Amino acid sequence: xxxxFFDHAFLPQGWSTGVRIDLEGGRIAAVxxxxxxxxxxxxxxxxxxxxxxxxxxxxxRGMAGLAExxxxxxxxxxxxxxxxxxxxGLLTPDDIEAIAAFAFVEMLESGFTSVAxxxxxxxxxxxxxxxxxAELSERIVAAASATGIGLxxxxxxxxxxxxxxxxxxxxxxxxSNSLDRFLDLAKxxxxxxxxxxxxxxxxxxxxxxxxPETLKGLLTAYNSGxxxxxxxxQTREVEDCVAWSGKRxxxxxxxxxxxxxxxxxxxxxxxxxxxIRLMAESGAVVGRCPITEANLGDGIFAAKAYLEGGGLFxxxxxxxxDIDAPxxxxxxxxxxxxxxxxxxxxxxxxxxxxxxxxYDRALAGGAxxxxxxxxxxxxxxxxxxxxxxxxxxxxxxxxxxxxxxxYLFTSPANVVKDVFVAGQHVVRDGRHRDRxxxxxxxxxxxxxxxDI
Ligand SMILES: [Zn+2]
Numbered sequence: 001x002x003x004x005f006f007d008h009a010f011l012p013q014g015w016s017t018g019v020r021i022d023l024e025g026g027r028i029a030a031v032x033x034x035x036x037x038x039x040x041x042x043x044x045x046x047x048x049x050x051x052x053x054x055x056x057x058x059x060x061r062g063m064a065g066l067a068e069x070x071x072x073x074x075x076x077x078x079x080x081x082x083x084x085x086x087x088x089g090l091l092t093p094d095d096i097e098a099i100a101a102f103a104f105v106e107m108l109e110s111g112f113t114s115v116a117x118x119x120x121x122x123x124x125x126x127x128x129x130x131x132x133x134a135e136l137s138e139r140i141v142a143a144a145s146a147t148g149i150g151l152x153x154x155x156x157x158x159x160x161x162x163x164x165x166x167x168x169x170x171x172x173x174x175x176s177n178s179l180d181r182f183l184d185l186a187k188x189x190x191x192x193x194x195x196x197x198x199x200x201x202x203x204x205x206x207x208x209x210x211x212p213e214t215l216k217g218l219l220t221a222y223n224s225g226x227x228x229x230x231x232x233x234q235t236r237e238v239e240d241c242v243a244w245s246g247k248r249x250x251x252x253x254x255x256x257x258x259x260x261x262x263x264x265x266x267x268x269x270x271x272x273x274x275x276i277r278l279m280a281e282s283g284a285v286v287g288r289c290p291i292t293e294a295n296l297g298d299g300i301f302a303a304k305a306y307l308e309g310g311g312l313f314x315x316x317x318x319x320x321x322d323i324d325a326p327x328x329x330x331x332x333x334x335x336x337x338x339x340x341x342x343x344x345x346x347x348x349x350x351x352x353x354x355x356x357x358x359y360d361r362a363l364a365g366g367a368x369x370x371x372x373x374x375x376x377x378x379x380x381x382x383x384x385x386x387x388x389x390x391x392x393x394x395x396x397x398x399x400x401x402x403x404x405x406x407y408l409f410t411s412p413a414n415v416v417k418d419v420f421v422a423g424q425h426v427v428r429d430g431r432h433r434d435r436x437x438x439x440x441x442x443x444x445x446x447x448x449x450x451d452i
Contacts, residue, residue, distance in 0.1 A: 001029065002423060004383075005040035006047035007390060008403075009033075012376045015400040019047065021377065021385075026422030028383050043387045045417050046395070046403050048359070049376050050113025050384035051325045052150075052366030054287045055228070055266050055316025058100035058140065059121055062445065063087040064321045066452055077234050077296045085171030087452055089125050093139050095445045096121065100143035102442035103320055105432040107149060111325035113384035113421045114150030116316070116370050118203050118228055118266070120158055120175040122185060127173030133181070134188035141189075145196045147434065148426040150384060152199040152370040154228050155189045157182045157218055158209040163244035165211040175205075179217045186222075199371045201226030201262075206233075207241060207249050212256065219257060226262055226371050228287065229253075232275075233267035233298055250275040259284050264369040266316070269299045276302055280309030285369040289318035290331035300339045303332060303346060307361075314366035326408045329358040333408075355404035387418035389430075 002023045009019035009031075016033035020040055023029060067083040091099070100117075107115055117140050123129050132138070137155055144151035158175045159182070161168045168176040177185065186202060193200045202222045204210035206229060210218065219227070232238055232249045241249045250271060253259060263284035271279070279286060288301060296319070306313070315328035333354060336345035347354040367375030374384040388395065392415050394406045407415065419427035426433055 003040040004385070004420070005035070005037040005042045006387065007044055009047040009377055010049065010404075012378050021383065023383050023423040026382055026424070027373075028377060028379050028381050030379055031377060043418050045387040045390045047377065048386045048388065048404075049363050049374065050386045050419065050421065051111055051359070051362060052314060052370045052372060052374065053107055053112040053115040053316050053325070054264060054285070054314040054366050054369040055289050055318050056103070056107075056115050056117050057120070057319065058103040058117060058143070059088060059091060059096055060084065061103040061106070061320035061323070062091070062095075062099045062449070063452070064319070077298065078236070080296055082171070083452070087449075088121060088174060089171075090449050090452070091121075093130070093135055096136055097139035097143050098438075098441040098445050100140050101147050101438045103323065104143055104147040104149040105435055105438050106323040107317065107325070108147065108419050108421070108427050109416060109430065109432055109435075110323050111386045111416050111419070112149070112317070112323075113386065113419060114152070114366075114370055114372050114374060115144070116152040116154055116201075116226070116228065116264070117144075118154050118156055120156035120203075120205060122155070122177065123174045125174060127176065129181070132188065133185040134192060137185070137189035138192045141192045141196055141198065144198065147432065147438065148421050148424050150198070150370075150372055150374065150382065150421050151193065151196075152201060152226060152372060153189060153193040154201045154203040154226065155182070155186050156203045156205045157214065158205040159214050160209055160211050163208050163240050179214050182218070183221055199226070201228065201371065203228040206230040206237070207252060208237060215257065224262070226264060226369060228264040228266055228369070230266045231268055232270045233293075235270055235299065238270050248272070248275065250279065254278045254282070261368065264314075267293065267298065269293060269301050271302055273305070276305050276311070277309055280306055280311035283312070285312045285314055285365040287316050287369060288313055288328070288332055289316045290328050290335055291322050291324065292318035294331055294335065295319065295321045300335050303336050304340065307346060307348060312361070312365040312368065314362050314369050324411075327411060329355075329362060329408050330411065333358060353401035353405050355406075355408040356401040358408060359404050383420055383423040385420040386416055388415055389417040
């Protein structure tokens with residue numbers, strides 16, 4: 001049995017010093033505070049539970065920075081999507097695996113220890129399924145397994161291009177499936193994830209891409225496990241949904257399906273007070289992707305009202321424009337500060353640390369959304385641990401919750417020292433164990449594709 005020892009650790013009951021963690025089969029078997037390091041692997045620093053990344057499209061890492069040129073008209077989410085469709089048409093299965101592996105390495109080095117991959121790229125560029133319909137899902141599983149990140153695989157059902165069941169366009173042919181074809185693909189993808197001990201769920205892409213009958217069929221076939229959906233990301237999406245059904249997307253969802261703890265509502269940016277209340281009371285997690293949402297110009301989420309209503313949330317790196325675990329929480333808080341013209345908007349108690357509250361909540365929401373037994377350094381949980389460099393100047397004047405404030409708000413690039421996932425030591429001294437090889441393969445893909 002391996003034993004780790006940390007100078008400081010963030011435990012469920014609070015901060016402790018001299019913490020021994022006994023590991024067994026990737027899980028935490030015992031935690032002892034104010035212990036001695038004898039016989040243990042001594043990791044000098046501040047141990048935190050690793051943050052789950054609840055929303056990712058790994059292939060988009062390869063186009064980060066390629067959609068920052070102004071177009072002929074006003075650029076928005078929909079013009080960005082055209083660039084994305086063009087880019088994904090260029091990728092082979094090997095490319096997709098190489099890009100995913102690189103994104104996972106960056107996630108691990110930034111402090112994410114697990115990821116929910118919202119995987120919608122299924123077919124060859126001409127739209128034909130591969131001989132193995134789950135080929136690309138298996139490439140994601142292979143990349144996760146090689147890099148050691150914890151994975152919740154979410155194959156995406158995408159069967160229409162607009163509300164009312166409009167046919168998919170050429171740009172969407174790599175991800176379009178009928179329900180039956182998707183269920184076959186998902187069965188194979190689930191078996192592949194299970195072989196590696198990964199979690200599995202399903203993801204109707206959005207209400208515009210999963211018409212009511214298809215959504216119903218999917219939820220009948222999968223009546224347990226995580227369900228993730230993009231919802232109310234764009235004002236145009238809200239307007240189109242109202243034109244189609246007379247209801248706003250979140251309102252429609254709550255009227256037509258049972259939204260509960262299984263659900264993760266990605267973005268949920270454009271809401272009214274009723275929708276905020278429905279989401280907060282449902283037990284579902286809202287999946288915020290603040291850096292991507294800022295990059296795409298999506299809008300500002302009513303986070304303060306949602307948290308005051310008891311809502312659960314987690315964060316995701318979504319488009320991978322900037323893979324930065326603490327940065328997602330920082331951007332979430334900063335979007336609120338700009339909107340409310342106030343500071344420390346998302347801490348709910350007077351005198352409490354904003355960093356601590358955000359981190360605590362994102363751990364719980366993320367673990368629930370990924371159906372992963374992680375999120376706290378407690379017996380029975382997976383040993384997903386991030387160790388911050390306590391020698392870094394940003395931590396010199398602080399202790400306890402101040403460390404979390406420094407981690408989230410001062411954003412040093414090199415503050416994560418070690419990372420363990422299910423007890424595996426995947427990042428040492430800030431560098432992933434396989435970075436060199438993975439980075440080289442990634443650069444080869446990008447060099448071949450060139451500018452787009
Ligand atoms: Zn997304």
